[in-house]
Amino acid sequence: MDKFSSYFLKKLVATAKDSGLIKWGDRVMVCVSGGADSTVLLYSLYELRSYFGINIACASFDHKIRAESGEDILFTAGLCKKLSVPFYTESRDVKVYAKEGGLNLEETARILRYGFLFKAAEDFKADRLATAHHLDDFAENFIMRLITGGGAGAIAGIPVKSGIIIRPLINHSKSEIKNFADKNSIKFVEDNTNADIKILRNFVRLNIIPSLKECNPSFLKTVKNTAEILKKDDDFIEMSARKIFNDISKQEINGKRIVFKKQDLSVLEEALLYRILKTAVLCVCSCDSKIKNNIFIKKPIVYYNNFKAFVKLIQSEKPNTYFYINSFTAARKEYDKIIIEYIPAAKNLFFKSFNFELEEPLETPKSGLKKKYNIIIG
Amino acid sequence: MDKFSSYFLKKLVATAKDSGLIKWGDRVMVCVSGGADSTVLLYSLYELRSYFGINIACASFDHKIRAESGEDILFTAGLCKKLSVPFYTESRDVKVYAKEGGLNLEETARILRYGFLFKAAEDFKADRLATAHHLDDFAENFIMRLITGGGAGAIAGIPVKSGIIIRPLINHSKSEIKNFADKNSIKFVEDNTNADIKILRNFVRLNIIPSLKECNPSFLKTVKNTAEILKKDDDFIEMSARKIFNDISKQEINGKRIVFKKQDLSVLEEALLYRILKTAVLCVCSCDSKIKNNIFIKKPIVYYNNFKAFVKLIQSEKPNTYFYINSFTAARKEYDKIIIEYIPAAKNLFFKSFNFELEEPLETPKSGLKKKYNIIIG
Numbered sequence: 001m002d003k004f005s006s007y008f009l010k011k012l013v014a015t016a017k018d019s020g021l022i023k024w025g026d027r028v029m030v031c032v033s034g035g036a037d038s039t040v041l042l043y044s045l046y047e048l049r050s051y052f053g054i055n056i057a058c059a060s061f062d063h064k065i066r067a068e069s070g071e072d073i074l075f076t077a078g079l080c081k082k083l084s085v086p087f088y089t090e091s092r093d094v095k096v097y098a099k100e101g102g103l104n105l106e107e108t109a110r111i112l113r114y115g116f117l118f119k120a121a122e123d124f125k126a127d128r129l130a131t132a133h134h135l136d137d138f139a140e141n142f143i144m145r146l147i148t149g150g151g152a153g154a155i156a157g158i159p160v161k162s163g164i165i166i167r168p169l170i171n172h173s174k175s176e177i178k179n180f181a182d183k184n185s186i187k188f189v190e191d192n193t194n195a196d197i198k199i200l201r202n203f204v205r206l207n208i209i210p211s212l213k214e215c216n217p218s219f220l221k222t223v224k225n226t227a228e229i230l231k232k233d234d235d236f237i238e239m240s241a242r243k244i245f246n247d248i249s250k251q252e253i254n255g256k257r258i259v260f261k262k263q264d265l266s267v268l269e270e271a272l273l274y275r276i277l278k279t280a281v282l283c284v285c286s287c288d289s290k291i292k293n294n295i296f297i298k299k300p301i302v303y304y305n306n307f308k309a310f311v312k313l314i315q316s317e318k319p320n321t322y323f324y325i326n327s328f329t330a331a332r333k334e335y336d337k338i339i340i341e342y343i344p345a346a347k348n349l350f351f352k353s354f355n356f357e358l359e360e361p362l363e364t365p366k367s368g369l370k371k372k373y374n375i376i377i378g
Numbered sequence: 379m380d381k382f383s384s385y386f387l388k389k390l391v392a393t394a395k396d397s398g399l400i401k402w403g404d405r406v407m408v409c410v411s412g413g414a415d416s417t418v419l420l421y422s423l424y425e426l427r428s429y430f431g432i433n434i435a436c437a438s439f440d441h442k443i444r445a446e447s448g449e450d451i452l453f454t455a456g457l458c459k460k461l462s463v464p465f466y467t468e469s470r471d472v473k474v475y476a477k478e479g480g481l482n483l484e485e486t487a488r489i490l491r492y493g494f495l496f497k498a499a500e501d502f503k504a505d506r507l508a509t510a511h512h513l514d515d516f517a518e519n520f521i522m523r524l525i526t527g528g529g530a531g532a533i534a535g536i537p538v539k540s541g542i543i544i545r546p547l548i549n550h551s552k553s554e555i556k557n558f559a560d561k562n563s564i565k566f567v568e569d570n571t572n573a574d575i576k577i578l579r580n581f582v583r584l585n586i587i588p589s590l591k592e593c594n595p596s597f598l599k600t601v602k603n604t605a606e607i608l609k610k611d612d613d614f615i616e617m618s619a620r621k622i623f624n625d626i627s628k629q630e631i632n633g634k635r636i637v638f639k640k641q642d643l644s645v646l647e648e649a650l651l652y653r654i655l656k657t658a659v660l661c662v663c664s665c666d667s668k669i670k671n672n673i674f675i676k677k678p679i680v681y682y683n684n685f686k687a688f689v690k691l692i693q694s695e696k697p698n699t700y701f702y703i704n705s706f707t708a709a710r711k712e713y714d715k716i717i718i719e720y721i722p723a724a725k726n727l728f729f730k731s732f733n734f735e736l737e738e739p740l741e742t743p744k745s746g747l748k749k750k751y752n753i754i755i756g
Contacts, residue, residue: 146524147593149600200593208589215525215578222527225682229652233611236649240618271614274607304603 008180012044012168016052021166022128024053028166029088029126031117032058032079034072037132039079039188040177041169045130046083059120061113062091065105072189088120106199121164133158133167135220136174140204142223143212147200149304157227173220241275244268249280255287257341265314265338277310278302280340281329287342302326314338386558390422390546391429399544400506402431406544407466407504409495410436410457412450415510417457417566418555419547423508424461437498439491440469443483450567466498484577499542511536511545513598514552518582520601521590525578527682535605551598619653622646627658633665635719643692643716655688656680658718659707665720680704692716 001009016022030045032038045056060076062069073089080087098108121129142157160170169177181188197203212219248264251257258280265273281302302310306325313321313333322332325340332339379387394400408423410416423434438454440447451467458465476486499507520535538548547555559566575581590597626642629635636658643651659680680688684703691699691711700710703718710717 146601146604147590147597149594149604203589203593208586211581211586211589212525215581216527219525223524225527226524229682230608232647232649232652233615236615236618236647237611239647240614269610269614269617271610274610304607 002183005180005183008172008176009044009048011171011176013048013051015160015171016166016168019160019166021161021168022052022054026052026127027055027057027125028128028130029117029121029124030056030058030130031132032060032076033191034060034076034189035132035191036181036186036188037134037169037174037177039076039186040181041130041132042079042083042085043184043186044180045168046085057086057088057120057124057126059088059117059124061116062089063094063109063113064091065094065109066191068189075189086124088123090116090120092116127164129165131165131167132169134169134172134174134177135224136205136209138170138227139209139212139220139223140201142227143204143208144200147204157224157231159231171224237271238275241272241279244272245276245279249276251283256284257339258283260338260340262314262333262336262338270311273311273314274302274307277307277325277331277340281325284340284342285328380561383558383561386550386554387422387426389549389554391426393538393549394430394544394546397538399539399546400430400432404430404505405433405435405503406506406508407495407499407502408434408436408508409510410438410454411569412438412454412567413510413569414559414564414566415512415547415552415555417454417564418559419508419510420457420461420463421562421564422558423546424463435464435466435498435502435504437466437495437502439494440467441472441487441491442469443472443487444569446567453565453567464502466501468494468498470494505542507543509543509545510547512547512550512552512555513602514583514587516548516605517587517590517598517601518579520605521582521586522578525582535602535609537609549602615649616653619650619657622650623654623657627654629661634662635717636661638716638718640692640711640714640716648689651689651692652680652685655685655703655709655718659703662718662720663706 022028028045030038030042032042042056042058045052045054048054049056058076058080060073062073064070070091073091077087077089092112094105094109094112097112098105101108101111103111117129120126138158145157158167158170160167180186194202195206197206209219216222248260250259252259265276268276302325306323309323310325310331313323313331316333318333319335320333322330324330324343328342330341330343332341400406406423408416408420410420420434420436423430423432426432427434436454436458438451440451442448448469451469455465455467470490472483472487472490475490476483479486479489481489495507498504516536523535536545536548538545558564572580573584575584587597594600626638628637630637643654646654680703684701687701688703688709691701691709694711696711697713698711700708702708702721706720708719708721710719
């Protein structure tokens with residue numbers, strides 16, 4: 001094996017070690033689309049299977065969006081046969097589901113793909129589900145979230161590990177991956193939808209990241225460091241806020257209402273208040289089993305302007321006042337109490353702001369996602 | 379006055395009110411270069427002088443970098459005469475100082491300009507020093523810091539108020555400012571160095587921000603919200619860390635050495651550790667009066683890779699070990715103690731790492747700044 005390929009695998013081992021991704025005896029399901037990244041991931045883990053002491057299998061989802069998707073599946077199936085790796089596949093017409101769910105294609109494909117992957121992982125009794133996200137994906141996600149907004153936790157990027165999902169290539173750049181494929185004559189299929197710059201991700205990859213790299217050739221690594229720092233900051237504040245939330249919040253009507261004493265909130269720093277409000281909104285929304293169980297409904301988010309209105313609500317001298325945080329949730333002040341409550345009737349209303357003059361309309365960033373609800377994935 | 383101009387001034391009033399920038403009776407020194415932004419700032423504050431109840435004066439620094447700089451000063455002087463506003467000016471050959479100080483032009487101009495502005499503010503007995511930074515500047519700074527790296531606090535952007543400096547136009551975009559100049563027939567001078575994309579700021583303004591705006595037309599506002607959230611997060615963690623630092627650190631040899639018990643550090647979250655290390659490094663460096671008093675030497679910064687080495691130092695099983703954090707500072711472990719110490723001899727050494735294998739070299743982002751020391755402005 002050439003020097004570069006050996007360095008490539010060593011870097012993968014270092015990532016796995018540093019973040020505790022894999023342990024001896026693990027069963028690892030590798031998610032493969034047939035593209036360069038996931039095919040290289042499959043080869044690398046196959047190459048290292050004895051070193052890690054793991055059993056691997058491969059799962060491939062056919063979303064039927066592109067005409068060639070069936071061929072990609074056949075390609076991956078053939079590869080697995082060659083390597084004697086168990087192969088799992090499922091085919092779903094994403095377009096049909098997208099129409100039903102009222103979400104865009106990309107989002108629907110994501111939901112259905114992960115649904116299949118988790119099921120396949122269960123069948124294989126997998127301890128880990130490995131995806132091929134890499135350093136370029138990481139930077140793209142960071143920039144996309146910066147563009148669409150969302151604050152600290154939200155822009156922190158793709159985690160190397162979340163639940164059983166692991167991302168062993170997160171420290172490798174796309175060019176390293178292509179280089180590895182090249183040096184080891186690894187064949188893969190090309191995804192031609194990657195060139196469509198009407199999709200935000202592609203625009204960021206093709207038009208924005210290259211300019212940023214021009215300024216700083218190690219931009220990808222720099223942005224990863226920044227995101228890591230932000231993630232650690234967010235974790236710390238989340239943890240601090242969770243403790244306080246448990247101490248000062250009271251649930252009423254089966255969790256449909258969270259009640260605080262005004263004075264408990266008014267002494268808190270805004271960093272903590274922001275997390276406490278988000279937690280409260282998440283709590284009261286998840287009391288609705290329809291929201292909880294419908295995979296097409298996304299996590300409720302609190303826009304920054306609504307958070308600012310919440311701060312004003314706490315500071316306001318008026319004894320009774322309220323406003324809608326999103327279509328399902330209102331913040332209300334009753335003398336010395338601040339209440340976050342679930343109001344399903346609000347579904348049919350637009351955002352209201354009584355007693356408050358919001359300086360700007362709610363942000364609705366053009367994120368490439370069809371926005372049916374004022375809630376986006378957190 | 380037309381509707382737009384009235385809205386423009388109202389927004390300025392809102393910014394001033396929300397952040398407590400100006401109080402009745404204040405003496406405000408306005409920093410004016412003669413360009414569109416600062417000329418509009420002067421006009422706006424002049425227009426609002428009775429509303430705010432303020433006395434204004436104008437200060438203009440001639441850096442002699444461009445051939446026309448003298449003319450710009452004359453332009454501003456003429457304007458002040460017309461408005462009957464006291465005018466302060468000073469002329470310095472920035473190129474000569476840059477050579478002496480070993481810094482680049484932009485940085486030297488900044489230092490000399492602020493030196494003059496503070497002096498002029500003192501002469502005028504100013505309570506406030508108003509600069510014309512606006513929303514586009516804010517977003518540019520954010521993106522520049524994202525490119526060059528630096529973590530949470532560092533990317534948080536330009537504050538609306540720092541000490542006596544206030545930035546009443548921070549919520550106005552460049553296009554609003556130009557529009558205001560247009561509608562009110564305000565003349566200004568053009569700075570043709572703004573088109574030179576070899577300067578990082580110009581590259582960001584001309585090549586990167588427009589792409590980001592293409593994705594989200596209200597990108598400037600979105601990035602400001604994100605930065606505000608990050609700033610509040612950073613403030614909260616800084617505050618938490620400062621308390622802990624005071625509790626667990628011990629100064630020795632006139633502050634040239636900060637000593638911690640290993641176990642006090644090993645239980646802390648990384649978000650706190652990062653701030654504690656930065657504070658310790660700042661403390662031991664500022665014990666050197668030469669560093670403290672030389673305006674050409676910048677604040678010491680802790681690169682993320684060095685922070686990671688520091689975390690390893692704490693976790694390491696080896697009883698004695700050390701490494702250099704920057705040219706002036708070392709982190710040392712002595713059994714159950716962790717020591718941050720000032721070692722001026724290190725000036726002539728490069729960064730060393732004993733017992734540690736740093737995976738990557740220290741980051742030296744190409745930031746457009748000439749990097750003489752491993753310390754950059756925080």
